[in-house]
Amino acid sequence: MELLDDSLNLAKELEQEKRKNDIIRRISFELGHLSSLKEKLDNILLMLEERFGLKHSMLLLPDADQQSLKVFASRGFEAQGLGAEVKMGEGVIGVVALRKRKLRLANISRQRQYVQSSAGIEAEAMGYALPGLSQAQSQVAIPLLANDELVAVLSAESEDVNFFDREDEEFLMTLSQLLAISIQNAIILEQLEQKVKERTAALEAKKLELEQLNASKDRLFSIIGHDLRSPAASLQNATELILYYQEKGDTQQLSQLGCRISRAAHTINTMLDNLLNWSITQTGDLRLQAELLPVATLFEEVLDIYQEMAVSKNIQISSCCPPGLYLLADPNAALIILRNLLSNSVKFTPAGGKISLKAQAQGSQTQIDICDNGIGMEPEKLHQLFQLKERKSSRGTAKEKGIGLGMVLVREFMRLSQGSIDVKSLPQQGTSIRLLFPTS
Amino acid sequence: MNKHPERALGIESAKHSGMAKLNKITPELRKALDSVIPLMVCTCGEGDNPNISIMSQLYYINEQQVALSYQFMNKTWRNLLVNPVFTALVLEPEKMSIWRLRLEYLEEKTEGPIFEEMEMQILALSTPEHISFSLHSALICKVIFVEEVFEGSNL
Numbered sequence: 389m390e391l392l393d394d395s396l397n398l399a400k401e402l403e404q405e406k407r408k409n410d411i412i413r414r415i416s417f418e419l420g421h422l423s424s425l426k427e428k429l430d431n432i433l434l435m436l437e438e439r440f441g442l443k444h445s446m447l448l449l450p451d452a453d454q455q456s457l458k459v460f461a462s463r464g465f466e467a468q469g470l471g472a473e474v475k476m477g478e479g480v481i482g483v484v485a486l487r488k489r490k491l492r493l494a495n496i497s498r499q500r501q502y503v504q505s506s507a508g509i510e511a512e513a514m515g516y517a518l519p520g521l522s523q524a525q526s527q528v529a530i531p532l533l534a535n536d537e538l539v540a541v542l543s544a545e546s547e548d549v550n551f552f553d554r555e556d557e558e559f560l561m562t563l564s565q566l567l568a569i570s571i572q573n574a575i576i577l578e579q580l581e582q583k584v585k586e587r588t589a590a591l592e593a594k595k596l597e598l599e600q601l602n603a604s605k606d607r608l609f610s611i612i613g614h615d616l617r618s619p620a621a622s623l624q625n626a627t628e629l630i631l632y633y634q635e636k637g638d639t640q641q642l643s644q645l646g647c648r649i650s651r652a653a654h655t656i657n658t659m660l661d662n663l664l665n666w667s668i669t670q671t672g673d674l675r676l677q678a679e680l681l682p683v684a685t686l687f688e689e690v691l692d693i694y695q696e697m698a699v700s701k702n703i704q705i706s707s708c709c710p711p712g713l714y715l716l717a718d719p720n721a722a723l724i725i726l727r728n729l730l731s732n733s734v735k736f737t738p739a740g741g742k743i744s745l746k747a748q749a750q751g752s753q754t755q756i757d758i759c760d761n762g763i764g765m766e767p768e769k770l771h772q773l774f775q776l777k778e779r780k781s782s783r784g785t786a787k788e789k790g791i792g793l794g795m796v797l798v799r800e801f802m803r804l805s806q807g808s809i810d811v812k813s814l815p816q817q818g819t820s821i822r823l824l825f826p827t828s
Numbered sequence: 829m830n831k832h833p834e835r836a837l838g839i840e841s842a843k844h845s846g847m848a849k850l851n852k853i854t855p856e857l858r859k860a861l862d863s864v865i866p867l868m869v870c871t872c873g874e875g876d877n878p879n880i881s882i883m884s885q886l887y888y889i890n891e892q893q894v895a896l897s898y899q900f901m902n903k904t905w906r907n908l909l910v911n912p913v914f915t916a917l918v919l920e921p922e923k924m925s926i927w928r929l930r931l932e933y934l935e936e937k938t939e940g941p942i943f944e945e946m947e948m949q950i951l952a953l954s955t956p957e958h959i960s961f962s963l964h965s966a967l968i969c970k971v972i973f974v975e976e977v978f979e980g981s982n983l
Contacts, residue, residue, distance in 0.1 A: 480952040491948050494862045495921055499953055502866055502884065507959040549921055550859055 408559055411439045415563065419570035428574040429461035429540075432567055436544070437463060440559075444521055445544040447571075448474070448481055457485055457541060462519045469519030481518070484529040485541050492528045492557050494550045526551040530560045532568035539568040539575070604776050619655040626652065647700075654697075658731065662793045665724055669800045676718035676804055680827070683713045683747045683754060690726045691745070694734050701785075703737050705730075707745040715754040715825035721801040722825075728794040729758045729821055735784030736819065737762030753807075753824045761818040770813050774799045849973045852891040857927050857974055860920035861888045869896065871914040873907030886916060886929075887946050887966065894931065895942050896967040897950070908933045913972070925980030931969040938965045 415435055423431065429447045436442040446462035446469075459472045477486040484491050493499065524545040532540040542560070546552065626649045633641045687707045698705050715722065733743045737760045746757045763785060765773070773795045802809045806826050813819040853861070866882045873879070881904045885897035896916070898905065908914065912933040919926055937943045947963040954961040 477951070477955065479956040482955065483948050483952045487944065487948055489944060489948060491945070491952055492862070493949065493952060496953075498921065500957075503953045503959060503961065504957060506884075507954070507957070507961070550862060553859075 425574040425578050433463040442544040448541045465519035472517045480529050481541050481543050484531050488531045490530045494526050496525050521545045523547045525549045528552040530564050532564050534568040534572045539572045619652045622652040666797050678716050680714045684709045690730050694730050702739040703741050705743045709747040716827050717805040725798050725801050728798050733760040738785040756823040759820040764815045764817050764819050765813040849975045858888050860918050861886050868917040871904050871907035873910040879903040892971050894969050898965045923980030926978035928977050929974045930972040934968045936965045942966050
């Protein structure tokens with residue numbers, strides 16, 4: 389009789405083991421699928437209900453700083469409570485997370501009553517908003533660990549006083565590592581996807597930057613190949629003409645050629661200057677030495693260069709600078725900026741026009757205004773003033789040539805000088821440029 | 829010295845009620861231990877004076893051993909040091925059956941898996957209420973015998 393009992397028990401145990409093995413096999417198979425974290429968590433709870441009868445369950449994941457846990461998935465509760473938080477070390481789930489040990493509670497309401505009455509406090513609603521059964525009597529909470537690191541907490545509840553037994557608890561522990569690794573994989577996958585997204589965006593940005601650089605480089609080649617050619621050709625043409633007029637003995641034509649040569653040489657010089665400066669700023673080799681510069685002296689230097697050209701175009705340049713006014717900048721940078729701006733004003737102001745150069749202190753800064761009543765710019769032109777683009781350059785009022793690099797340089801050097809530039813322009817009315825330089 | 833402290837609880841011995849004494853914890857009792865709150869513990873120290881006290885946990889270790897939670901003991905602890913044999917009464921909440929356990933206190937533990945799990949139970953229930961309960965120690969006890977003194981019934 390006893391033998392029969394024993395073999396019956398054995399058969400029962402064997403049946404149970406088979407059932408458990410079957411669950412483990414199915415769950416490992418299902419968990420093998422790659423899926424998003426949310427899908428994976430929902431799937432785990434679904435499987436635990438279907439195969440193991442856990443009707444009210446949730447999965448909580450710790451925050452990055454391990455200070456609290458958040459509900460990422462729940463099943464079988466009135467309120468899903470996703471995102472609800474519990475502090476590490478608080479309540480069943482918090483304690484399980486902190487200690488990384490499973491916990492099973494039975495007869496919860498009476499236990500809670502007992503704790504409350506022995507502490508002499510009134511029963512009140514639970515202090516945290518986790519999803520839960522209002523009449524929960526049993527709860528089991530399992531830490532899901534991978535390499536001793538807390539990946540998640542699985543919690544299941546029941547309204548029965550003693551729903552979970554030790555075997556359930558042990559079996560869930562057996563499953564726990566499988567679940568932990570599967571969740572961790574999903575988290576890693578999600579992080580990887582995020583990384584890939586970030587890297588792709590970074591690559592896109594880099595690509596755009598390179599494309600712009602490439603466009604700048606193309607523009608440079610085009611400047612060298614085309615824009616510089618015409619003044620150079622003009623020079624060459626002038627030298628041929630020198631020979632021709634010399635043979636003819638025409639001294640009047642010869643002296644007029646001098647002016648043309650001078651203009652062509654000046655254009656080449658300015659272009660080469662700008663090209664060189666621009667390439668220095670682009671390669672990052674530029675070393676600016678800021679010092680306090682007297683504005684009046686700067687004005688004198690640039691006026692000296694353009695006075696002659698202005699006179700030949702019948703343009704009047706006035707300058708006004710209070711004595712003792714200084715600005716802080718690298719001397720070469722300041723000259724490049726002023727030279728380019730004044731050159732533009734002369735270039736785009738027709739005969740009989742006026743240009744004014746004004747400086748004044750503006751708080752802790754020095755303000756320089758360069759205004760002309762020239763041909764001005766359309767808003768569209770103004771918009772791309774600081775961009776290095778193919779065919780941006782405009783002919784001056786006396787068909788002066790440029791390479792569209794001047795304003796790019798001006799802005800770059802103003803930026804490097806910690807200053808600012810503001811351009812206002814209206815077609816046929818003129819252009820006003822306001823520069824603000826630091827003084828300390 | 830009074831060697832039968834259960835008399836103080838006014839419960840008839842199994843000898844008279846006809847129920848069997850067992851020397852190990854049965855699965856039914858184990859279920860009762862899981863959900864027991866509170867349990868009564870009767871000790872007897874010097875001078876034949878029994879002391880009845882209420883404890884929060886009797887933790888199942890194995891069929892032969894349980895652990896008693898030491899949170900706020902006073903006289904119970906003094907009595908146990910003099911006389912380690914004592915009686916615990918456990919009520920099983922589903923059938924309301926009552927179990928009597930004759931136990932012998934063996935050693936005190938303030939760390940290790942048994943202590944930790946008992947401590948976690950206390951913390952899990954008290955932290956949400958902002959009560960700072962702690963477990964002083966786990967008292968490991970040997971099971972001398974258990975008997976069901978009231979069968980209870982399925983309602």
